[in-house]
Amino acid sequence: MTLDRLILNNFTNYDSVDITLCPKLNCFVGNNGAGKTNLLDAVYYLSFTKSYFTPIDTQRIRIGSDYFALHGHYGDQMASCIVRRGHPKEMRWNKMICKTLGEHIGRLPLVMVSPSDQQLIIGPAEQRRKFLDGVISQIDHSYLDHLLQYTKALAQRNRLLKQMYDDRTWDQQQVDLWDQQLVQHGEQLYSSRARFVDDFLPLFRHYYSSIAPTDQDVSLSYQHDPSPLDRQLSASRNTDRLATHTTVGPHRDDLLLLLAPDMPVRQYGSQGQQKSFSLALKLAQFHYISLHTQQKPILLLDDIFDKLDLQRVQQLIALVGSDRFGQVLLTDTQPGRVQNLLQSLPSLQHRIFQVANSTVDELGR
DSSP states (O other): OOOOEEEEEEETTEEEEEEEOOSSEEEEEOOTTSSHHHHHHHHHHHHHSSOSSOSOGGGGBOTTOSEEEEEEEETTEEEEEEEETTSOOEEEETTEEOSSGGGTTTSSOEEEEOGGGHHHHHSOHHHHHHHHHHHHHHHOHHHHHHHHHHHHHHHHHHHHHHHHHHHTOOOHHHHHHHHHHHHHHHHHHHHHHHHHHHHHHHHHHHHHHHHSOOOOOOEEEEEOOOSOHHHHHHHTHHHHHHHTSOOSSGGGOEEEEEEETTEEHHHHOOHHHHHHHHHHHHHHHHHHHHHHHSSOOEEEEOSGGGTSOHHHHHHHHHHHTSTTOOOEEEEESOHHHHHHHHHTOTTSOEEEEEEETTEEEEEEO
16 A cells, blocks of 8 residues: 555644655655654654654644644545644544544554664663564554553553552552453463564564675564563562562563674674664564565655665665565655665656755655
């Protein structure tokens, strides 16, 4: 599924923009701060009902306005996301409001590659859990349901622990009720994540070797407590009581990224190896989603020239311009660099847009 037309109203620095895209490569060029990345974020919103860069929706409303609206035309289908100050966010599919935001996720598969992906490598475990959850949720709605229910139960259990600590009380029966919810949904998260990492690893190794040819035994490892979750919760009861939050469970897991056995890339990897790791993760994500949905996700490449040298960018554009990939949206600061790059790929269908002063104008195709 490709995005044929993108319409923005009062989104970030844009008042009103209407863009017609081509089904292969779309390049947005302009100075830093012009709003190129905001266009990619708008496309991301239409797939995931949220921003790639901030959890606070109202921060994406243009200054001086009280709402933003995004509309995407995907063939004869249409997705819309509307955020109003003081009102619940609305996600619409073919003009019908989605009953829950979660029911929309997976309709429009998408992969985002951004300089901020470095946090996947050097950031806290939360970043890598989000990566796991984001990939699996796009191809498995039952996983998304378990994740949402687990998150709700975890918040309620933590609230209860804090309240009982403040009141100097303890109600084991209430704790047990939330423990049952955590176990019911948490065990499903454990098993789904473990299966995913096993299936995902060969794809990751393939793309890493194509980006950074090496004889290193790169690997991924799902780090979690293998004991049943009910035993973990029982054993950590006193610790949780004093900490006033739940200290065990899937929300504490991590995805280890390894250059070699016992050599995490965040500690031992060079800057180039870390960049190659993050990009290989995203390309493998694309491949994995394609295999499981029989759709080619939209691929967003934000400032990839900041991630890779020119030779590797050329290899990447040649790769994503192949039949293996579908629609691609790319940003860069230098129009000439993009045009020179595309001259080496004359058969690749493309459009180039100039982004400046909160406007988007087509330069050529």
